[in-house]
Amino acid sequence: EPSEREIVHHVNRRLPEATVALLRELGRTGERLGMAVYGVGGFVRDLLLDIDNQDVDITVEGDGILFAETFARQHGCRVRSHQAFGTAVLVLPTGGKLDIASTRLEFYESPGVLPTVERSSLRRDLHRRDFTINTLALCLNPDRFGRLIDHYGGQKDLREKMVRVLHNLSFVEDPTRCFRAVRFEQRLGFHLEPHTEGLLRTAVRMGLVERVGGKRLLGELTSILREREPLPAVRRMAALGLLPFIHAELRFGDDVEHLFAESERALAWYELLYLPTPVEAWAVYFLALTDRLDSPKYRETCTRLAMPGRWLQRLFGHRHRAIKHFQALRQGLRGGVSIANSRVYALLRNIPIELLLYGLARSGQEELRRLVSHYLVRLAHVTLLSTGADLHDIGVPPGPSFGRIKERLLAARLDGEVRSRDDELEFARRLLKDGV
Ligand code: CTP
Structure with a gap:
């Protein structure tokens, strides 16, 4: 085990000054303030594993809110306290955030008597955590800076690459830990310690995950799909029987493997285009995972996961439409004649980028892939050369026909029928005459 000095050396080398x-x-x-202060959890785990993690979590033995407010006053930070939990968030002058928790437990011996604060409770606090590798604490007080507190064998499990629960009821207390176990295991290249795997499988068999609320389940699933490489974790979830808790008919097989690989390819391709629209990679993987579910089952899945309304409106709610439009494109290709740019544009615009990449990934048809790329690269950003004022000047009246004429102009421009501002205005005059 590394000595205090070695850890201080590592801290200095590993973390920014x-x-x-x-x-x-x-x-x-x-x-x-006479309080012991520790860095805890994932921050310490990753520090020892030499993995970058700027997410520092602090636990204070004592009154964490008093600690946070004192620190904030002396260092020009803002602080948001949550009295009920004894926690606070420090907002640093740099904009960074620090979570401060306290181990303080108050015992009211009888009503009216001042609470007794128990101080040396770090050990109990760490005992509530999910896995031994997350129970390490790094002491920050000046006389003990760099001392590791390891009550539960976290260092040994880090060395042996084991994800191990602290006690037999861990998954019963919090079944979301089944997903967390998979996520850490696959991210870190660890193994579930055999007894822990047995407990997890028992929790699955007993259907405990059923009880997890939609919001928390969605949180765990998105955390997994946000991993740099989500496929191994999804594969592992399937092997452990976790997928049916998302939807009873969610299956994992070669087709999902293939779709994940294709999604990764589509995402990598998109990144190289350096387009301004950011993409939520996890959402593309979510669509890949649920690809085999028909519309009603897909909707059930979204309901089970308590998918927020704004996500449904912006993205996931459009799956049906996107698939239909892709089908229309495929049919058009079957016709043999080339499809007009304006037609491609009309079918693909307003389809969120995540769904376009999903469409790209699930289409085995090279021609269709070519159309989607063509749309993204060449068509999506095309605008008119004439302005609204130009159209107004040649007598296009305000109202619905204004929009219709603009649409027709854009279609003509996409199809190469007009090439300059003058062409456009000429075309607009003709449309006006025809009473569009
Ligand atoms: N924790 C837990 N049970 C949960 C969620 C969290 O015991 N269901 C504990 C873990 O010990 C974890 C700490 O709370 O170390 C903080 O949670 P989180 O930020 O989710 O974990 P990190 O380890 O920081 O994970 P990541 O690296 O993904 O940020």
Whole structure:
């Protein structure tokens, strides 16, 4: 096991100077208030694994809110406190955020008596965590800076690459940990410790995951799909029987493997286009995962996951339409004649980029892929050369026909029928005469 000195050396080498300075300042504030201060959880885990993680979580033995407010006053931070939980968020002058939790437990011996604050409760606090690898604490007080607190064998499990629960009821207490176990295992290249895997399989067999609320389940699923490489975790979820909790008929097989690989390709391709529209990669993988579900079952899945209305409106709610439009394109291709740009544009515009990439991924047809790329690269950003004022000047009246004429002009421009501003205005005059 590394010594305190080795860890300090590692901290200095691994973390940006400003972060190290911040950690030391946190320790000093703790010292002045007579509280022990620790960096905890994923931050310490990743530090020891030499993985980049700027998400510093702090736990204070004592009153965390008093600690956060004192630190904020002395360092020009803003602070948001949650009295009920004894937690606070520090907003640093740099804009970064720090989560502060406290181990303080108050016991009211009898009504009217001042609460007794239990101080040395870090151990119990860490005991509530999911896996041993997440129970490590790094002491930040000046006289002990860099000392590792390892009550539950976290360092050993990091060395042996094991995801291990602290006690037999861990998955019962919080069944979302079934997903977390898979996520850490696959992200870190670890293994579920055999007894832990047994407990997880028991939790699955007992249907405990059924009880997890939609919002939390969606949170776990998106966390998994946001991993750099989500496929191995999805494969593992399937092997452990976790997929049916998302939808009873969700299956994993060669087709999903293939679609994930194609989604990855589509995402990589899109990235190289350097287009301004950002893409939520996890959403493309979500669509890949649920690809085999028909519309009613897909909707059931969204309901089970309590998919927020704004996501449905912006993205997931459009799956049916997108698939229909892709079918129309495929049919058009079957006709043998080439499809007009304006037709491609009309079918693909207003389809969110994630659904376009999904369409790209699921289409085995090279021609269709070519059309979608053509749309994204050449058509999606085409605008008119004439302005609204130009159209007004030649007598296009305000109202619905204004929009119709603009649409027709854009179609003509997409199809190469007009090539300059003058062409457009000429075309608009003709449309006016024809009473469009
Ligand atoms: N935790 C837990 N049970 C959960 C969720 C979280 O015990 N269902 C604990 C874990 O020990 C974790 C800590 O709360 O270390 C913080 O949670 P989170 O930020 O989700 O975990 P990280 O380990 O920081 O994960 P990531 O690297 O993905 O940010």
